[in-house]
Structure formats: structure tokens, C-alpha cells
Amino acid sequence: MDLLQRNYFELLAIPAQFNIDLALLDQHYRQLQTEVHPDRFVNASPNERMQSMQVATQVNAAYQTLKNMTARARYLLQLNGVDTLDENNTIMPTDFLMQQMQWREVIEDANTHHDIASLDALLNEVRSIAKSLALELNTQFNLKTYLDASETVRKLSFIDKIISDINHAIETLEN
């Protein structure tokens, strides 16, 4: 089935670029699932039921990837032949690493002092940095400076990890 060969942008009929219309993405996702979801094929042949599940799975994967900024950028780089190598390439600018360590300390301190307020403040700070990185990424994609974009994506991966760790810390303290 060539449907499964399409890239995520093609599948969801969204222009393959970093800045996308998220409302349009939502709309297309819903339109597509309305037609291909397994619920539409309950009485169909086993072939069609299986294919519906595969396509609906693919549509979900596409939607999740494109909806998330970091995942979308990583995927777009991949389509352009650049592997961000998030897992192996951890060489980052020193100032960025210093900031990371600082954030980790804030989380640890907040944990020891049961200080949810300072975790909330950190969350806001980190989120605003993510926003400015997104602006940078957009410029880099427009200029097709993919290696720079690749480093920004790695930074965003770190940021995502920090955000999830902060959320986890808040959750633990709240319980």
C-alpha cells in the first residue's frame, strides 16, 4: 500500500516546512481519521480491517510527530538527509551545558525543600527559552542551514527532557 510509503507531511496534506498551521493539521488529522479509523471497518474483510489499523496507526504517528515542535524539526531534518543523532551526539556549547547544570540544581533544591513554586517558575523560564529556540529553528530552516538547525534540535531535546523532569518533580511533590 503506497499510503504507508508517504511521508508524514504528504499523508496529512501539510506543506513540508517547520512553521505549520496547527489548526489545519488538527483539521486534516480529524478528516483523515474519520475515513480510515478501524471503527469504520468493523464489518469489513480481514484485509481491510488490517489495513485500516495500519493506516490509522500511521496517521496517528504522523500527527504526533508533526504536532510536536521538536519531533517535527527532527523529522524535517531527516527528510532533508540530516540525522540529528540526539542519542550519540551530546557535544553542546559550554554555556548551554552550564545552564543545564544550573537548572538541575534548582530541581534538586526544590525537591529537598518541597518548593513547588520555584519549580513552576523554572518551568516558565525553560518554556520561554524553548520559544526562542523555535524562532531560531524557523530561520535556520528558511536559510536551509541544516547543521545549525540540527544543533538547535538537540538543544530542544534537552529542554524537553528538563520540562518532563520538572513536571515529574512537581507530580512527586504533589502526591
Next chain:
Amino acid sequence: MALLQIAEPGMSAAPHQHKLAIGIDLGTTNSLVATVQSGMSTVLQDEHGHALLPSVVRYKEDGNISVGLSAQAAQSSDPKNTISSVKRFMGRGINDIPDTTHIPYQFRDTGVGMVQIETRAGIKSPVEISAEILRSLKSRAEKALGGELTGAVITVPAYFDDAQRQATKDAARLAGLNVLRLLNEPTAAAVAYGLDNASEGVYVIYDLGGGTFDISILRLAKGIFEVLATNGDSALGGDDFDHRIFCWILAEAKLPPLNQEDTRVLLTKAREVKEWLSENSDAQITSVLSNGKLVNIKLSAEKLVELTQTLVTKTLNPTRKALRDSNLSIDDINGIVMVGGATRMPQIRQAVAAFFKQEPLTNLDPDKVVALGAAIQANALVGNRSENDLLLLDVIPLSLGIETMGGLVERIIPRNATLPIARAQDFTTFKDGQTAMSVHILQGERELVSDCRSLARFELRGIPPMAAGAARIRVAFQVDADGLLSVTAREQSTGVVAEIIVKPSYGLTEDEITNMLKSSFGLAEQDKQSRALREAIVDADRLIEAINAAILQDGHLLTADELIAIEAELASLKNTCASNDKDKIVSSVEALNHASENFAARRMDESVKKAFAGQDLNKLVL
């Protein structure tokens, strides 16, 4: 033999024929069945006008089985053979049951697997006991609707894990129901509520049933119900409130440990008191125990609130987590729908109102709303609804992971991912010539294997022998729209498909189900051959009907030659169906499946095109 009569299935494939489909709410305390009649979802009643079927099954002395009110009435006199709240044991091991001392059943401690209960009718699995409840509802529906059912949607708590879902599906199979879909209870409630009120926006479904608590956050827009996050506690419900009252009575009346009959009597009393106190300020508890001792104490509504405060608070943690997972705050919530009989308690309503800073919606009967929603979905799934105006996008409630070195869990599918979802993971061999390996699947949010629930061990066999580390075995984990996991494995360099043997940790094996199926049928049908033949014919029937419907709808996608080829296989399958030869039927089904493979793919492509019909996509695609 009657079997020949159903070999004319193509004829019944009239596209607009109303099919009989039901929705079943298989509850901890009560179960219900509903259907859509003349466009209205309606709960079906028994011959005495009762909508709720108490989820109680009794194995009687005369060998018969009673379900519902009559079984419930015998709970105190025959506690060992009268099983209630069996839903709590579905897909659960003996160690999962927190307090067996107050449960009057005799559990069989096998140490592994799903719990079993010893009754006078033999050892029963929770799956078999649930199947009795489903059978009773099925026959109620067949009587009311006067025909054979096409299928059923059965609801499960959103927070049910894979083992609990699988157990529910197995129970339906034992009861002879064709399961169209397992539907999450809060989602079902949202369907009933949302379609009734034509609501749009973000809604929270707070579902406190007899034995389970679910919280789901959904976005409703134009008939699409998108679950954003779900959370809960599959072992918290109205039963726990009863239990608190029961323990209070024991302490207050200074009672020694009770026998099983008295335990049952006081637990029933506790439930009545709880319900009474939802509308009254005081309750008098009067009961004579089997030793003649009189219990006569007063419980105030105020005291009840105090006794159960921690239970109410316990529901708010999952609520917070679900909000966080959906990236929403309380201000984003357009409404809160209350589901489950336990939400009648004023302290629950007050706690929810205080948490969300708005009054919850209670205009639908919290006991019926789940079944009503399930019926609406069943009606849509069998194709009775003409417009494609209802779609449910649900999520997996708990993360799935695999065991890695050092007893750690590596997450492969995160919680709250929209279904269906798949993830592939590559594995390699540890030793030269290794041909088998085992993958341990867990469900839960914690990092250690010991803190998560073991779902199953998948044993891969038939890996081609290679040097250590040379084999690349890609294991694909697919979770379907029912939230059930299936696993396939393929060695990448040779393309060899590894054989997978599933050992469910708290489920039934295929053999066990087959044995239960056999023993659940009458003597005339005990012949395995005839049963297999019947199943094959039912399968063939469905396939013929599906292909005919597809040709009717999309025949233009086929060339003349292709159409002739498919029709030839159709005719041949119809003929073999009359032959009563199971093997021939199965291979004929395969041939038809094979002949229509490309047709299926083209129809999927067509569906995608249809999704964007009327939109100018050229300007979108770069």
C-alpha cells in the same frame, strides 16, 4: 442439518437493513444492556421492568445458575457460591486483592495467573463468571429485539490494563457475543452526554463506579470525541465506601470477627445506609446476627463524610495527573459529567465542584449513561447510522514497556497515546547460534519491573542461527482500537518471521478458553469438529457479506478482469460453504482474501482521497 440454512449470506447484505447491535455496561455492581431503537438509545428492561441487572452470579444446588436479583437475594444465605463484584478480579492475581478476609469466597491460591474461585459447580475463573452476566444480558436483548445480534460494544473502565481488557473480551467470547469494540466507560458516557446536548469543547468525565474510578478529559468537536488524557484507579469505587461503613459498624458495635453470612448481611446493610445518607441526614442500622446478637447503631451523614474523606481525596490525584497530561488547566474545562452510581453521594459532588470551581453536570442518570453511549457506538459501528458523524479517538491508559538489563523497564508506548498505535524495537542475540529469545512486556509508569504489572512473556522462536549480535530481530508492538496489544517479530536480514508464543501473566491461554468454550456448550455441540465448522462458516459468511458490500460501494475501482477473479472466488466460497468441509472452507476464505488484497488497498487509498475531497491539496503540497 440447520447449518445449510446460513449458507445463503450474500442475500442478507442489503445495505440499509437495520442490524441489531447492543451496548453493554458490564459493571462491578450492576450491568445494563441498551440499544438504539428509532434513533433513540434505550436501556432494555427485563420482564419485570428492571433495567439494572445486579452483577451477581449464583451457582445453585440443582446445578442451575442464577444471575441478577435472585442471585443477589441469596448472597447472605449462600455466600460461597454467590459471586458479586467479580469485575474486581478480572485479569488479577491473588496478590492483587487487598483484603481477602472480608470476601466470603474461597479463592484458589495457584500462586500464578488470574485468581480462581471455588464454587459448588467447580473452580470458576472470573472470566467464566462474567460470561454468565453477559449471557443473561444477551438473552434479554435477543428477547426484546426479536432477532440475532450482529454484535455488541462492551464497556471497560478506561484505566483497565491489557490483562483486564483481554479478560473482558474473553468473557464475551464465552458468552457467544461478537465484540464490535471494547469501549472505555467515560468515553461511552461522553458520547451519550455529548450527543444529547450537542456540546462542543473540553469535558471531564468523572466516573466513580462500584469498583473502579476513571477520569477522562475529552475534546468534543463536530461529532469527534478525542480523548486527551485518562487516569484513574482500577481498584477504587463505591464498594470501598461500603467497606468503610462496614468496618465502622464492626468497631462501633464492638463485634468480633464475623462469619461469612454475617459479613454479607452487614456489607449489604452498609450499602443501603450509604445510599440512604445521600438524601437523608441520619441512618439507623439495625441487624440481627446469626448468633442472635442485635446491632443497633446510628450513623449520621456527617460521620459518613468523615469516614470516607480519604477515599474522596484519592480520586483527586488521578484528576490532577490527567489535567497535567492533557496540558490543560481548570479554566479550560467546559463541563464535568458525573458517571456511576457512587457520584450520587453529595460529598463527591461537592469535592468535584470545589476542585473544578464549577457545578458538575448530573442531568443524565449516572447508572445508565455508559450503556446508552455504548449502544450509540454499537449502532454506528454496524453501519446503522447513515452519516459518518461519530468518531471516537481513544488513548492507551498506561504506558507499555519491556524488561531490560537490571530489572528496568524501557518504555515503548507512552500512556495517553492515541489508538491505534505501534512501535517497533530491534533486538539482537546474545549467543552464537541462538534461535530463541523471550521478551517480557510490562504495563505501568514506574521504572522498575517489580513496580509495573507484568502483562505477558513473548517467546520468539525460529530465529535463524547466526553469530552473536548479528541477528536483527524487529519486534513490532501494535495496540489496536480496543487497547489490546499484539506482537509480531521478524528477523531483518533474512526476513524470517519468528514464531511467537504468548504466556499471559494474568490471562487465559488459548487452550483454557477453548476448554471453557467446550464445556459451556450443550452435549449436541460438544463435537469439536462441528463447532469448528460452524465458526468457519460464520467467518466465511462475514467475509462474503463484506466483499459484496465493498463491490457494491467501490466496484468501479476494479478492472473487469479483477472483478471476474473476485467473483469467481466468491462463488467458489459459497459452494464450499455448502460442502460442510471445514478445511475447504478455510482455504477458500484464504483464496478470497488473497484475491481481494489489492482491492482492499485501493479502497483505503480511496478513503484517504475522500477525506480531503473538495479541498485543493495541490496548493498545499510542496
